[in-house]
Amino acid sequence: MNEEKKHLWIPYLMVLPAFAVMMLVVVLPILNTVMQSFQTEGGSFTLENYQYFFTSQEAFNSLVFTVIEAVSTMLLAILFSFLLALYLRFSKSRISRVIGRLYLLPRFIPGIVAVYAVMNIIKDAGFINRFLQLFGIVYKPGLLYDMKGIILCNLWFNIPFSAMLLSAALSSVADSYVESARDAGCSWWKILRQIIWPLVYKDVIVAATFILMGQIGAFTIPYLTGPNNPKMLGILLYQQVNTYLNYQRAAALSVLMFIICLGGAIVYIKSNMKEEVWEKGK
Amino acid sequence: MRKSIWKKYGKKGMAVVIGAAILGASSLSMTGCGSEASAAEGVPTVTIWGNGGQEVREALQAIADAYNADPEYNKKAKVEIQFVVSGTSEQSLPDRLAAAYKAGETDTDFDLIVTDDSAIANIEAQTSEDFFEDIDTSKIPNYENLIFKDNIVGDNFIPYRGTAVYLAYNSETVPNPPKTAEELYQWIKDNPGRFAYNDPSTGNSGFSFVANTIYNQLPEEAATSDDETWKTEHQTEWDNGFALLEELHPYLYQTAGKVQYPMKNAGSLDLLATKEIDMTPAFVNMVLSQKSMGTLPDSIQLTQLEEPFLGGLAGFMIPSIGKDKEAALSVIDFYLSYEAQTIDWNTMFASPVVDTSKMENLEHEDWLAQTDMESMRYFSIGTLQKDIAQRWTEEIGSLAK
Numbered sequence: 268m269n270e271e272k273k274h275l276w277i278p279y280l281m282v283l284p285a286f287a288v289m290m291l292v293v294v295l296p297i298l299n300t301v302m303q304s305f306q307t308e309g310g311s312f313t314l315e316n317y318q319y320f321f322t323s324q325e326a327f328n329s330l331v332f333t334v335i336e337a338v339s340t341m342l343l344a345i346l347f348s349f350l351l352a353l354y355l356r357f358s359k360s361r362i363s364r365v366i367g368r369l370y371l372l373p374r375f376i377p378g379i380v381a382v383y384a385v386m387n388i389i390k391d392a393g394f395i396n397r398f399l400q401l402f403g404i405v406y407k408p409g410l411l412y413d414m415k416g417i418i419l420c421n422l423w424f425n426i427p428f429s430a431m432l433l434s435a436a437l438s439s440v441a442d443s444y445v446e447s448a449r450d451a452g453c454s455w456w457k458i459l460r461q462i463i464w465p466l467v468y469k470d471v472i473v474a475a476t477f478i479l480m481g482q483i484g485a486f487t488i489p490y491l492t493g494p495n496n497p498k499m500l501g502i503l504l505y506q507q508v509n510t511y512l513n514y515q516r517a518a519a520l521s522v523l524m525f526i527i528c529l530g531g532a533i534v535y536i537k538s539n540m541k542e543e544v545w546e547k548g549k
Numbered sequence: 550m551r552k553s554i555w556k557k558y559g560k561k562g563m564a565v566v567i568g569a570a571i572l573g574a575s576s577l578s579m580t581g582c583g584s585e586a587s588a589a590e591g592v593p594t595v596t597i598w599g600n601g602g603q604e605v606r607e608a609l610q611a612i613a614d615a616y617n618a619d620p621e622y623n624k625k626a627k628v629e630i631q632f633v634v635s636g637t638s639e640q641s642l643p644d645r646l647a648a649a650y651k652a653g654e655t656d657t658d659f660d661l662i663v664t665d666d667s668a669i670a671n672i673e674a675q676t677s678e679d680f681f682e683d684i685d686t687s688k689i690p691n692y693e694n695l696i697f698k699d700n701i702v703g704d705n706f707i708p709y710r711g712t713a714v715y716l717a718y719n720s721e722t723v724p725n726p727p728k729t730a731e732e733l734y735q736w737i738k739d740n741p742g743r744f745a746y747n748d749p750s751t752g753n754s755g756f757s758f759v760a761n762t763i764y765n766q767l768p769e770e771a772a773t774s775d776d777e778t779w780k781t782e783h784q785t786e787w788d789n790g791f792a793l794l795e796e797l798h799p800y801l802y803q804t805a806g807k808v809q810y811p812m813k814n815a816g817s818l819d820l821l822a823t824k825e826i827d828m829t830p831a832f833v834n835m836v837l838s839q840k841s842m843g844t845l846p847d848s849i850q851l852t853q854l855e856e857p858f859l860g861g862l863a864g865f866m867i868p869s870i871g872k873d874k875e876a877a878l879s880v881i882d883f884y885l886s887y888e889a890q891t892i893d894w895n896t897m898f899a900s901p902v903v904d905t906s907k908m909e910n911l912e913h914e915d916w917l918a919q920t921d922m923e924s925m926r927y928f929s930i931g932t933l934q935k936d937i938a939q940r941w942t943e944e945i946g947s948l949a950k
Contacts, residue, residue, distance in 0.1 A: 325947065391804050392823035409805035495748065495810050495949035510750040510938050 279393040290318035304518035316519035326520075332414065336499060337482035337488075340418050341475050344425040349471065351426065352433035355465075356440070367434075368510070375429045382491050385413055385420045416492040417499070421482065429474035436470035437463070469538055480528045500524055567734055590732035593873040595626045595880045597865075599663040600633040600642040604838055605863075608710075608896040609663065612889045622883050626876035631658075639801045643668065643779045647675035649870055657806070660871040661880060665712065665863050666702045667753065670931040681705040681866040688878045691885035694903040698861065701773060701927055707865045709842035709884045710893055711900035711922040714757040715851040717821060717831040726828070730765055736828070737800050740772040743827040745810070745817050748946060750938040752814035760928070763932035772859075775931025777939045787940075794839065794945050802826050810950045821849060829860055833920045837898035841913060851919045859928035862902070 308311045336494065355367045388394040389410040399406045410416045440463050449457050450504040486501040493499060497507065500520070507517040599609055606608055613628040633642045642662070649657050662681075664672070673680055683704040686692045697708055716733070718726045722743075727733040737744045747755035764772050766786040771779045782785060801808050802820060811817045817829040818836070822845050831851075839845035863879045867874055891908045893899040900920045901908060911917065 325744070392825050407804070411804060412809040413805040415805075491812060493803070495946050496808070497950065506750070506942065510935070510942055512935060 275283055277391065288464070299343060300518045300521050305513055306515055306520045308515060316516045317523070318353050320520060320523060325497070329500055332497040332502045333483060333542060336414055336421075337479050339414075339483055340421045340425060341478045343418065344422055344429055345475050347422070348426045348428075348430035348474070350434055352437050353459075355434055356437040357445075357491060359400045366466070369410050370427050370430055374431075375424060378487055381423060382420055382488055385423055386416075386492060389419060391428045411492055414494070417485075417489050420488045420492055421485070424488075425478050425481070429478060431475045432470055432477075433467065436467040440466050472538045473535060476531045480531045483524055483528050483531075550848040551891065569646070571750070574733050576912070585781055586647060592624065592626050593875060593876045594629055594658075595876050596629045596631055597661045597663055597880065598631045598633075598642055598645075598659055601665070601914065602835075603634055604834070604897040606632040606634060607901060608629065608893050611892050611896045612692065612884055616880065616883045616890060617891065619883070622861045622879060625879040626873070627852045628880055643672045643675060646672055648867065650676040650680060652894060653941075655870055656872055657868075657870045658872065659868045660873060660877045662866045662868055663863065664866060666706065666708075666861050666929055667934060670868070672933070680868060680870075682874070684865075684867060684878070684881070689877075689882045689885065691882045694885055694887065694890075694907075696904060696922070697902055702862060702864070705866055706862075707881050707885070708862035708902050709881070709889075710863045710864060711860065711920075712863060713833050713900060713920065713922065713925055714754045714830050715833050715836070715853050715859040716828060716858070717818070717836050717849055717851055718828040719821065719846075719848055719852045721848045722824075722827045725734055726850075727854065730761060731864045733854060738760065739796055740827065741744065741800045744800070745820050745826045745829050747814060747817045747829075748810040748812055749941050751812045752816075754817065754832055754835075755810070755815045755863075756927075756934065756938065759790075759794060759945075760930075760934075760937055761856060761858060761936070762793045763787055764928075772928050775929070775933060777933070779930070780933055780936060789828075791944055792939065794941070795948065796946060798948050809852070809950050810946065810949060818845070821845070833900060834898040837916050837920070840926070841898070853924075857924070857926040860922070860925035861928060863870065863899075 291491065294499065304316050305312055305314070307315070351366075355363055355370075364499070386393070388397075389408055391407040391409065392409070393411075395408050396406060410419060444462050445458055448462055453461075482499075484501050485499060485507060487517050489499040489502055493502065504517055504520050504524070507520060554856060587860070597609060597613065602772075609632065610630050610852065613630050616622050616628045633645075642664075642942055646659060650660065662672075662705070669681075686707070689707065692707070695708070702708070716726065721724075723736075727736045736776055746758040749756035749759045763786055766789060767779060768782060771783075798808060802825065803809065813818060814832055814835060817826075818831055820826045821831070822839070833851060835849055836845060836849060840847065840849060840897050865884070866878075867877055868882075871877065885903065887903060887907050887909070889902050891899045891910060893910045893912075894908070894917075898916070898920075900922045901917075902922065905917055
C-alpha cells in the first residue's frame with residue numbers, strides 16, 4: 268500500500284515536461300491570440316478585426332482560392348496515393364519493391380529545396396520549355412505563379428505522406444480475405460469496394476484531413492509559387508503582419524483559420540470514434 | 550526568469566512568450582560557454598547579430614575570422630556571428646530583440662547588431678527610441694577611413710557597407726538602356742512583358758522602383774525624412790505615382806495569362822537570368838555576385854538613371870542591453886579597416902564605405918566603377934516605406950488577377 272502510494276506521482280512527473288511545453292508554447296499563445304483578436308491596438312474590446320475579414324472582398328477571394336486549392340490537392344493526393352499504395356501492397360514485382368523504398372525519399376528532402384526544384388521544371392523558361400525547344404516547339408506551361416503550380420508542389424509532398432499512411436492501413440488487409448473473395452468469384456472492383464475499402468476508409472479520412480488542414484495554413488509553397496492575387500490564407504496572414512504590421516487583425520485571421528481547421532479535426536475525431544457493427548464484437 | 554515570462558504573457562503577444570523562452574534558454578547557455586572560453590583566452594566574446602541573405606552572413610563571418618586571426622585585435626575580443634537567414638522559419642531578429650527588451654533583460658549577448666538602416670525604425674518601434682546607444686567615434690580609429698562622415702542615419706549607427714539598387718539589363722537585347730526615369734517608362738510601354746519589378750513588400754529593389762515614381766516628384770530632402778507630412782501634404786504626388794504604376798501595370802512581365810510581380814529581390818533576377826525579361830531594378834551586389842558565380846550571364850550590365858534608385862547603408866548598432874560595449878567598439882573599428890572592406894567586396898561584392906583606391910587585392914576591380922557609392926541617393930523614409938508598400942498592395946498588387 269505504502270509502496271504504491273509512493274509511486275503515485277511518477278506518471279504525473281512523466282507527463283509534466285510534455286504538458287508544460289504544450290501549455291507554454293501552444294495553449295497559452297492560442298488563448299493570447301484569441302484575446303488579441305478582440306482588441307484594438309490600444310487594448311479595448313472590438314469586433315472590427317473580424318468584421319474586416321467578413322466584409323473584405325480580398326479576404327473572401329482568398330478563402331475561396333484556399334478552399335479550391337486545398338480540396339483539389341486533397342482529392343488528387345488521395346487518389347494518386349491510394350492507387351500507389353494499392354500497387355505497392357498487391358504487386359509482388361521488383362519494380363514495386365523498388366518504388367516501395369523510393370517513395371519515402373521526398374520526405375527527407377528539405378521543403379524549400381524541393382519547391383525550387385519543381386519551380387525549375389515548371390516555370391515558363393524551365394525544363395519543360397527548354398526540352399520542347401530542342402524540337403522547335405515554343406511552349407510556356409504557365410504553371411508557376413498560378414494555382415496549378417501550388418497544387419503540383421503540394422502533390423510532391425503529400426502523395427508520399429498519404430501513401431505512407433495508406434500503405435500501413437492496407438497491410439491490415441490480409442491476403443486471405445482477398446484470396447477467398449476471389450475464390451468465391453468476386454471481381455476486383457467488388458473486392459476493392461466491399462473488402463478493402465471498409466478496412467481502410469478511416470485511414471483515408473485521416474490522411475485527407477491531414478492534407479486539408481495542412482493546406483489551410485500553408486505558407487512556403489504558395490509564397491514562392493502562387494500568384495499575387497488572390498492569395499492563400501497563409502500569405503494573407505503573413506501580409507497582415509509583415510506589410511500592415513496589424514497584429515490584431517492577424518490574430519483574428521489566425522482564429523478564423525483555426526476554426527476552419529477545427530471543422531477538419533471534428534470530422535477526423537468523429538470518424539475515428541465511430542465503431543463499425545462488425546468491430547463491436549472484437 | 551520563468552516568473553517574468555508569466556507576468557508578461559498577459560499583455561504581450563505570443564512572440565514575446567516564445568521568444569523570451571528561447572532567449573532565456575539560449576542566452577543562458579551562450580553566456581555560459583562564452584565566459585568559459587574567454588576565461589581561457591582572457592578576452593571577452595563579442596557577438597554580432599545580423600539578418601538577411603546568406604551572402605551577408607558569409608562576408609560577416611569572413612571578416613570575423615580575420616579579426617580573430619589578427620594578432621593586434623584578437624587581444625581585445627573574440628568575435629562570434631549569430632545570423633538569422635531570411636526566408637527561414639526562424640524568428641526574425643527584430644522580434645528577438647523586442648522579446649529580450651520587453652522581458653527586461655539587460656545583460657544579453659546582443660553586443661552588436663548589424664542591420665540595414667531601413668530596418669532601424671521597425672526595431673525602435675518595437676523597443677524604444679533609445680534602444681541603441683550613441684557611439685563615441687573617437688574610440689574608433691578607422692572611423693577616419695569612412696567616406697560617409699556626415700552621418701545621415703544617426704549617432705547610434707556606424708555604416709560598414711553600402712547597398713544600392715541599379716537598373717540591371719541584358720545588353721544583348723537592350724543596346725541602349727534608358728538614361729532617365731521617363732525613358733525607362735517609355736521603354737516599358739514599348740516592350741510589353743519585358744520588364745518586371747518585385748512585389749515591394751518582399752524586397753527593396755522592387756520597392757525602389759515604386760518609391761521613385763513618387764519621390765522623383767518630391768524635393769530631394771524628402772528622401773531622407775521620415776516626416777509624415779511628405780505623405781499627408783503631398784497627396785497629389787502620391788496619387789500621380791500610383792497612377793503611373795497602374796498605367797505601367799499591363800506592360801509588365803506576364804505568366805499564366807496575367808501580370809505577375811515576382812517575390813523577393815531574387816525573384817526578378819531569376820527572370821532576368823532566364824531571359825524572360827530584359828530589365829529589372831536590382832541590388833548591385835546581388836547582380837555582381839551572381840555574375841561572378843556564373844548564374845547571371847556576362848551580358849547582364851548595370852546602369853543608373855539620372856534619378857537614381859535608392860541607396861542605403863548597412864552598419865553597426867550597439868543595443869543598450871548588450872554586455873561589453875568597449876570590446877564592441879574594437880570590432881566596429883576592424884570592420885572599417887581597408888583589409889575588412891576588401892574581404893567584404895571579395896566575398897559578396899558589398900559596396901565599400903571607404904576610399905576604394907586604398908584597397909588592395911580586389912577581385913573584378915573593374916566592377917567597382919559600377920557601384921560608385923559617392924553618388925548614392927540616400928533613402929531613408931522610416932515608416933513611410935510601410936505606407937508605400939501597403940498602398941501598393943491595395944491598389945497595384947490587386948490588379949494582378
